[in-house]
Amino acid sequence: MAEKILNIPLKKEEIRALRVGDVVYLNGPIFTSRDMGHFMIKKYLEENRPLPVEFEGSAIFHAGPVVKKKEDGGYDLVVIGPTTSIRMEPYHKMVADLGVRAIIGKGGLGDGSLKQFQEYGQVYFQAPPGCAVLLSEGIANIEDVHWLELGVPEALWVLAAVNFGPLVVGMDSHGVSIYKELEEKAKKRREEIYR
Amino acid sequence: MFCFTDLYEHVYNMIHRSATSISQDVRKLLELALSHESNATAKSMLSAMLMNEEMAREKEKPLCQSPGFPTVYVSFGNRSIPCCDLKKVWSDAIIEGTNNQLLRPSMVHPLTRDNSGDNSGPGVPNFEFDYIPDQEYLEMLVSFKGCGAELANAMQIFTVAKLERDNDYAGLKRWVLDTVIKGGGKPCPPGGIGIGIGGQMDVACKLARKAISTRTWDDHNPDPMYDVLEQELLENINRLGIGPAGTGGDTTLLAVKIGAVSTHTAIVPLAISFHCWAARRAGIRLYPDGRKETIL
Numbered sequence: 001m002a003e004k005i006l007n008i009p010l011k012k013e014e015i016r017a018l019r020v021g022d023v024v025y026l027n028g029p030i031f032t033s034r035d036m037g038h039f040m041i042k043k044y045l046e047e048n049r050p051l052p053v054e055f056e057g058s059a060i061f062h063a064g065p066v067v068k069k070k071e072d073g074g075y076d077l078v079v080i081g082p083t084t085s086i087r088m089e090p091y092h093k094m095v096a097d098l099g100v101r102a103i104i105g106k107g108g109l110g111d112g113s114l115k116q117f118q119e120y121g122q123v124y125f126q127a128p129p130g131c132a133v134l135l136s137e138g139i140a141n142i143e144d145v146h147w148l149e150l151g152v153p154e155a156l157w158v159l160a161a162v163n164f165g166p167l168v169v170g171m172d173s174h175g176v177s178i179y180k181e182l183e184e185k186a187k188k189r190r191e192e193i194y195r
Numbered sequence: 196m197f198c199f200t201d202l203y204e205h206v207y208n209m210i211h212r213s214a215t216s217i218s219q220d221v222r223k224l225l226e227l228a229l230s231h232e233s234n235a236t237a238k239s240m241l242s243a244m245l246m247n248e249e250m251a252r253e254k255e256k257p258l259c260q261s262p263g264f265p266t267v268y269v270s271f272g273n274r275s276i277p278c279c280d281l282k283k284v285w286s287d288a289i290i291e292g293t294n295n296q297l298l299r300p301s302m303v304h305p306l307t308r309d310n311s312g313d314n315s316g317p318g319v320p321n322f323e324f325d326y327i328p329d330q331e332y333l334e335m336l337v338s339f340k341g342c343g344a345e346l347a348n349a350m351q352i353f354t355v356a357k358l359e360r361d362n363d364y365a366g367l368k369r370w371v372l373d374t375v376i377k378g379g380g381k382p383c384p385p386g387g388i389g390i391g392i393g394g395q396m397d398v399a400c401k402l403a404r405k406a407i408s409t410r411t412w413d414d415h416n417p418d419p420m421y422d423v424l425e426q427e428l429l430e431n432i433n434r435l436g437i438g439p440a441g442t443g444g445d446t447t448l449l450a451v452k453i454g455a456v457s458t459h460t461a462i463v464p465l466a467i468s469f470h471c472w473a474a475r476r477a478g479i480r481l482y483p484d485g486r487k488e489t490i491l
Contacts, residue, residue, distance in 0.1 A: 023239075036308060063260065064260060064261070064299065064301075065260055065299070066257055066260050066298075066299040067296075078256060078296045079256050079258075079259075079260050081259055081260045081261075083343060084343035084346055084381045087346070106343065106380060106381070106383065106440065106441075107343065107380040107381035107382075107383075108379065108380055108381075108441065126380070126440055126442055128240055128243035128244065128247070128440060129244075129383040129472075130244060130247065130258065130259045130383050130471055130472055130473040131244060131246075131258075131259075132247070132256075132257060132258060132259050132260040133247050133250040133251045133254060133256050133257075133258055134243055134246055134250060135247075136256075150308075150310070151303065151308075151309075151310025151312070152299060152310070152312075153261075153299060153300070153301055153310070154308075154310070166239065166243070168236060168440075170380075170442060178441075178442050178443065179379050179380055179441055179442075182379070182437055182438070182441065182442075182443055183379055183437075185435075185436055186435040186436055187376060189434060189435055189436065190369070190372045190373065190376060190435065193431050193434065194368045194369045194431075195365075
């Protein structure tokens with residue numbers, strides 16, 4: 001298990017070099033997006049409208065922050081941590097086509113994503129769940145926000161990450177998902193415990 | 196006749212405490228889990244959780260970005276009745292907590308998904324009232340339960356055959372373990388599960404939520420049969436290897452709590468309510484003579 005620091009935009013080779021269990025810290029802009037954010041991206045693409053940020057080489061964080069509005073109209077980050085990723089599984093193809101290299105969240109994604117990670121060179125990072133104060137230490141400031149009309153949790157926040165982590169590779173680009181492996185093992189063990 | 200007024204400050208303090216810390220029974224169980232864990236990733240996840248909780252308390256910041264959904268459990272007796280508008284007091288305090296960045300504005304219309312912006316809205320918070328005639332005190336317990344955990348919940352009306360009573364309830368036990376496996380890392384393990392048994396669908400679901408939200412996680416069920424079942428399920432679930440954050444380890448759950456009542460002879464209503472490790476809750480008892488007791 002290696003420990004690495006990666007800079008955004010992320011390169012495909014860097015992602016291919018990661019294996020399940022590696023620990024990673026990220027630097028650069030991170031975009032938050034969850035249910036409604038993904039829905040908006042889909043809508044914009046369908047309507048051929050320009051997206052507010054460049055997703056090529058990006059890291060999407062399944063998260064919605066707690067923020068404080070500043071007097072100048074900007075926002076300070078109070079805390080942020082991961083939300084349950086599986087809700088965004090239906091958008092896996094769209095996210096890959098956008099050129100997103102890394103997805104940060106909790107609980108993992110499904111088989112569709114795993115297959116695609118192999119094909120496109122993407123990775124899933126597990127953030128420590130429920131650790132919003134700790135993770136916020138790795139965000140220097142909020143750079144921008146889009147689609148705030150969706151509400152604070154669902155908007156697309158642009159966060160300036162500085163050694164953001166620890167993130168554990170939960171799904172890599174070689175077809176390995178720690179969640180899937182553990183699920184299969186657990187099922188077998190359950191058969192032994194209660195037949 | 197005496198009745199309680201001026202509850203706002205008590206209520207706001209409970210919101211502050213539950214947003215910025217976890218109940219200490221759960222913290223102790225996390226510390227114990229860390230000392231027993233054999234998996235390296237699991238150890239680092241548990242350490243992160245403990246460190247995060249400490250930081251949240253010190254900095255008075257929300258320990259998780261999501262406030263979950265709040266339920267307030269209120270019980271009172273003939274001589275400990277609240278006579279202020281309790282629902283308004285709680286709703287106002289939640290709005291103030293939101294404006295002070297203790298709670299992220301997270302309450303939305305269930306279909307249009309429009310966000311009210313301050314966690315106000317019909318049914319927020321949810322209330323469960325209980326009237327116990329001889330109870331001397333007014334008890335209020337708030338539980339902000341995370342909603343990633345809700346995604347793993349399950350409810351089924353079992354048939355008597357499916358329960359497998361004469362096979363040591365193997366049907367029920369398999370269902371519980373399979374539900375935990377299906378949940379995987381999604382409900383932010385290592386948390387707890389409440390199992391509601393009996394009544395009808397609505398009753399079983401409320402019992403499940405209440406058991407894991409209001410009991411201390413290191414307690415014992417007063418009913419010996421359920422106590423044994425709780426311990427057995429907990430032990431076997433922790434043999435599954437799902438681990439903290441769902442990335443492997445010896446600690447998948449810290450607690451299994453059962454709430455049970457009678458049911459109809461035709462059915463076996465069962466519900467499982469998942470709780471994340473972030474047990475954000477606070478409970479107090481207020482006595483007519485002015486005494487205040489902290490129970491969670």
